[in-house]
Amino acid sequence: MNKNQITEKLNQLTEFEIQRDLMLADKQTLLDSLYTEEEKATIKKIEDRIAAARLDIEEEFVSKSDSVSKNIDDLTKEIKEAVESLGESVKAEGFHAVYAQGRTSWNTEALDKYIETHPELSICRQTGKPSVSMRRAK
DSSP states (O other), X not given: OOHHHHHHHHHHHHHHHHHHHHHHHHHHHHHHTTSOHHHHHHHHHHHHHHHHHHHHHHHHHHHHHHHHHHHHHHHHHHHHHHXXXXXXXXXXXXXXXXXXXXXXXXXXXXXXXXXXXXXXXXXXXXXXXXXXXXXXXO
């Protein structure tokens, strides 16, 4: 497929998304028409009351949650440091602290320059498969 064909496909994708958005808007219009204005007002009052109650509950638990989260974070850090120092995995009933050795990495730029003068090393080089991500055009 050439660049023009891909551009056509991208334009087609845009059209499909526009169709979907219009269909969803039509659906929402139909859903909105299910209730009278009086029913919508009653529903809004109920939703507002629930939202306020939910905020009260969230505020009540935020300090409790923060305290427990800090304990978890501190203990997790301590365990990770201990397992790293031990150099092996440790398993308990609820958690398994898995030890993994440090990964070896290479300075690709320096190796590429080195291969220029030592081309026999190029057989050791592998290039992964390319990938494509879809983004909205701006």
